[in-house]
Amino acid sequence: MTDFDYEALGMKAGIEIHQQLNTKEKLFSYTPAIIRDSSKHNGEVRRFLRVATSEMGDVDRAAKEEAMQARLFTYYTYDTTDLVEIDEQPPAPLNPDALHLVLMIAKMFHMTPLPQIHPMRKMIVDGSATSGFQRTALVALNGEIDKICRIETVAIEEDACQRVADQVFSVDRLGIPLIEITTTPCMKTPEQVHDVAQYIGMTLRSTGRVKRGLGTIRQDVNVSIRDGARVEIKGVQELDLIAEVVRREVQRQLSLLAIKDELIARSARVNGDVYDVTSVFVKTQSQILKKAKTILGTVLYGFAGLVGMEIQPGRRLGSEMADYAKKCGVSGLFHTDELPAYGVTKKEVAILKETLGACQNDAVIIIAATEQKCQCAMQMIVRRAKMAMEGVPEETRKMLQGGCTAYMRPLSGAARMYPETDLLPVPVTPEYWASIATPELLTDKTERFAAEYGLDAGMAHQIAFSEKLSLFERAVAEGIRPVFVARTIFASLKELSRAGISPETIPDDSVIAVMKAVEAGHAAKEAVSEILSACIRGMTLDEAIAAVAPAFSREELRVLIRGIVAERVDYIKSRGNAALGPVMGVVMKEVRGRIDGKIVSEVLDEELRRIV
Amino acid sequence: MTFSNNNPVNVAFAGLELHGTCISDINGNVLVKLSSGYNICVPTSLCTQAPERAVPPAVHEAEPLKQDANLPLLAIISTGGTIASTVDYRTGAVSSKSTVEDIIKSIPELAGIARYRTLQPFNILSENMNPAMWQKLTRAVYDEIVAGVGGVIVTHGTDTMLYSAAAVSFMLETPVPVIFVGAQRSADRPSSDNVMNAICSMKAGVSDLGEVVVCMHATTDDVACSLHRATRVRKNHTSRRDAFQSIGRTPVGTVSYPEGTVTLEDDAVVRGTYGLRLFDRLEMHCGLLQYYPGMNPDVLDAFSGYTGLVIAGTGLGHVNTDSIAKVAALTAAGTFVVMTSQCQSGEVCDRVYETGRDLLAAGVIEGGSMLPEVALVKLMWVLGNTTRREDAVRMMQTNLKGEFDHDLWRGRGE
Structure with a gap:
């Protein structure tokens, strides 16, 4: 892919980061904030969601579009689900632990907290919230990211349900506390977006109190270029993809602008007339069209070749139109730029174009479904085709695999926010704010x-960003040598993991006890993983040391070495100092894991000196 | 400086200049809705008046309402429930709607079920209902039926809905369905139960039913509403959609959703079984007392001078031995005392234990399986319609409107 001069294109990007906080309970209920296995659900709740109009008659356009079809949603519930989560009970007060964490993070970005936290309801009717809204509250404003960018707001939010299938959701994730960090549109290149996201991620992890693993952090990216439009891309989960997503969005906006110019040059037009073309395909071999009850068609005058033009790898203007059509429940569309194909013959295409009076320069779109779905989808396609003549529409988009995006819904506006009347405001006093301690940044830790x-x-960085950081810090605080602790974490625990024992299952206490035994000379450092493995099988530490590697004293070692040396006197005499290595190998074979290699080397050296 | 509602304001906060609209200015703090939609609350001293923005007033075309002349006519009587509501997204305030136009705008599906007449005799929270309002409501229902409607829908707050429904049930003999309906979850939430309950109630309103019922969610799912007999229903949960449950019997019907199919039980009273008659007298000087262990018998003195008193006793219908003399004093002074039970189900029987027999001797009337709150409403109605004790006893012990959970009492009482 060609790379662009982003600054010259006037690229602007901002990000919103949503990170799950590692609290015990959910944000507005006392249930555990844990992800469950959806196959273990023990109940289902079925609900419709409906958009309520506001006093001003405003309905949020995004909400309205999501609610276009009356859909019955199914929610999976668990033995950990309560009534708040299925919207059968008013929320519990805001989880103070979660608020504390959000304030701590706000402080790390040098922000100003609001004197009162006012929970709001943000309307979401795509089914992902049982209530039809997500609770959210602004916590702090105006922060700084490592002097390269600014943070506009930090909010505390509840996470939404996880989608299990099309209209099936799981409530386990609903209500897990999230911090939402919104930057200003301060980034000018895809790489800056990556760097800022990485820095924020590092800051969040520095608290040691955020959830880890796929899906626990999600980035939304807002991108625009000059003459383009603000597009919000939802749910980028991998940091490594974020720059690519931005690059591809810039490419998409540039392509759409080029299409717009071409359409204007061709005096293209969309009149929105829709025709029933079912009769054209009565004898078709196309499996999709054969099954359809109704096939509708519309002509996009002057669009030929442009509907099929690639705007992102593997995506065309036609894909954008299909995204809009899918809102009406159809599975996709056919356009003449891609036909004949899919069983549609050249002849059928000719008849289709002739029937609709389409010329060579025109594109025809057809939709096959029920009459009602076809009509709805055609309206959406016409709408999107008209937008193509104006350039880039403002949209909320979702990320597809690889970094391309698909249309999701219009950008949401302020009309979807209204107060959460079931909750009281939470004060944040200056004393409380002053009392909040901030942790050391992981980057600072690395240096330290x-x-x-x-x-x-490298090792310092690995330790600082490792999940075993707290074990490391504790062990060092208890007087164990840092290098030994680091080696234990990265060599011994990894050995165990290779042997099928997950390092997470090993209690920190055991690891520390074993390391202390080594430091005291009761066991050799080479035996750490074997001793731990024995402990996990149920032995006490002493039993494990005795069974795996009874410690070897210096005197016992010397006796052993003398024996080995005595058998090889000629060899040693002939080789001189060079004999150390090979003989060391023989000795270690006998004592590995029972006494420190350094001691072996010392004693052996002394013994060899006596001979040579 | 103070700011008034809806004024544009600038807020100097955190080194930023923020823009928003003032929602309220109370005690030195201004609540501002930011242009992002979030509300923040900051000291008044940080705010300055922003220049008035020229926002053209939103014009919403009032579409002329078309009612299908071929559909049956229903009356919707609103008493302040939130069945059809709009939200002020600025303040979050929910206002209930009572005109046909407003209701149909909120719930367009209703236009396909019936034609509607609407009236709002009062607009209150249901905890503020009282017997005088039950009378006013019953007369309104009566007038609507006289005017020719084929069914009446009463929208009502859920807290005291069962009292009002029972009251209408006793005061009115009706040939058409009278459906009480409400919502447990606020109408502003996209998940609210208000729309489904409303649609189901209208469907019940045009069905074959001919009695007073409460129409609410059958389960937590949006798949069906139950139609509960007005005298055998209780709000059994503070917040759940399916809070209303029939006690000691099954619901008299169900309405499927979204299909709207009404299914009635065999013992449901059907349309036209009774003629239209109004008996709207109530004796309001009646009370309800929940007995508790260790209750000071002097509590009963508070009811001295009352015409009637329902006691929700323990188990089979008991109060402690110490209270019996006070009960006897009440009845001797002319208070009509009815014993019911705190148990969810089952009948009172004061002939099993000595305390019970003493209560009977003290002049207490057994209330059978009547729910205590229904017994209170019925007692008001009975004492409003007769002053002869033996008539009152007979009426209290006769199953008039299905208030007993089985029919055996009818034969024995008459």
Whole structure:
């Protein structure tokens, strides 16, 4: 893919980061904030969602479009689900632990907290919230990201349900506390978007209190270029993809602008007339068209070749139109830029174009479904075709695999926010704000580990960003040598993991006890993983040490070495100092894991000196 | 400086200049809706008046309402429930709608079910209902039926809906269905039960039913409403959609959703079984007392001078031995005392234990399986219609409107 001069294109990007907080309970209920296995659900609730009009007669356009079809949603519930989660009970007060975390993070970005937290309802009728809204509240304003960008707002929110299938959702994720961090549109290149997202992610992880793993952090990216439009891309889960998503969005907006110019040059037009063309396909071999009750067609005058033009890898203007049509429940569309294909013959295409009076320069779109769905879908297609003549529409889009995006809904406006009347405002006093301690940034920790503990830069970074960071810090605080702790975490625990024992299942206490035993000379550091493995099988630490590697004293070692040396006197005499290595190998074979290799080397050296 | 509602304001906060609209200015704090939609609350001193923005007033075309002349006519009587509501997204306030236009605009599906007449005798929270309002409501229902409607829908707050429904049930003999309907979850939420309950109630209103019922969600799912007999229903949950449950019997009918198919039980009273008659007298000087262990018998003194008193006793219908003398004093002074039970189901029987027999001797009347709150409403109605004790006893012990959970009492009482 060609890379662009983004700054010259006037690219602007901002990001919204949603990170799950690692609290015990949910944001507005006392149930555990954990993800469940959806196959283990023990109940189902069925609900319709409906958009209520506001006093001003305003309905949020995004909400309205989501509610276009009356859909019955199914919600999976669990033995950990309560009535708040299925919208049968008013919410519990805002989880103070979650608020504390959000305030802590706000403080890390040097923000100003609001004196009162006012929970709001943000209308979402795509089915992902049982109530039809997501509770959210602004917590702090105006922060700084490492001097490169600013943060507009930090909000506390509840997470939404996870979609299990089309209209089936699981309520386990609903209500897990999230922090939402919104930057200003301060990023000018895709790489800056990546760097800012990475920095924010690092800051969040520095608290040690955010959830980890896929799906626990989601980035939304807002991108626009000059003459383009603001497009919000939802749900980028992998940091590595974020720059690619931005690049492809810029490419898409540029392509749409080029299409617009071409359409104007061709005096293209869309009159919105829709015709029933079912009769054209009565004898068709196309499986899709054969089954359809109704086939409708419309002509896009002057659009030939442009509907099929690629605007993102694998996506065309026709894909954009299909996204809009899908809102009406159809599975897709056919356009003449891609026909004949899918069983539609050249002859059928000719008849179709002739029937509709379409010329060579025109494109024809057809939709096959029920009459009602076809009509609805055609309206959406006509709408999208008209937008093509104006350039880039403002949209909310979802990410597809690889970094392309598809249309989701119009941008949501302020009309979808209204107060959560079931909750009281929560005060944040200056005293409380002052009392909130902020943790050391992981990047600062990395530097400190290298400087104070003599870890090499790579190891220091690995430890600081590892899930075993707290084990490391505790062990070091308890007096164990940092280099040894780091090696235990990255070598011994990895050995266990290779042997099928997940390091998460090993209690920190056990690891620390084993390391202390090594430091005290009761076991050799080479035996750490074997001792731990024995502990996991149920042995006490002493039993494990005795069974795996009874410690070997210096005197016992010397006796053993003398024996080995005595058998090889000639060899040693002939090789001189060079004999150390091979003989060391023989000794280690006998004592590995029972005494420190360094001691072996010392004693062996002394013994060899006596001979050579 | 103070700010008034709806004024555009600028807020200097966190080194930023924020723009929004003032929602309220109370005690030195201004609640501002930011242009992002979020509300923030900041000290008044941080706010300045912003220049008035020229926003053209939103014009919403009032579409002329078309009612299909071929459909049956229903009356919708609103008492302040939130069945059809709109939300002020600025303040979050929900206002209930009572004109046909407003209701049909909120719930367009209703236009395909019936034609409507609407009236709103009062607009209150249901906890503020009282017996005088039950009378006013019953007369309104009566007038609508006289005017020729084929069914009456009463929208009502859920807290005291069962009292009002029971009251209408006793005061009115009706040839057509009278459906009480409400919502448990606020009307502003896209998940509210108000729309489904409303649609189901209208469907019930044009059905074959001929009695007073409460129409609410059957389960937590949006798949069916139950039609509960007005004298055998209770609000059994503070917040759930399916809070209303028939006690000691099954619902008299169900309405499927979204199909709207009404299915009635064999013992449902059907349309036209009774003629239209109004008996709207109530003796309001009646009370209801929930007995509790260790209750000071002096509590009963509070009811001295009352015409009637329903006691919700323990188990089979008991109060402690110490209270019996006070009960006897009440009845001796002319208060009509009815014993009911705190148990959810079952009948009172004061002949099993000595305390019970003492209560009977003290002049207490057994209330059978009547729910205590229904017994209270009935007692008001009975004492409003007769002053002769033996008539009152007979009426209280006769199953008049299905208030007993089985029919055996009818034969024995008459």
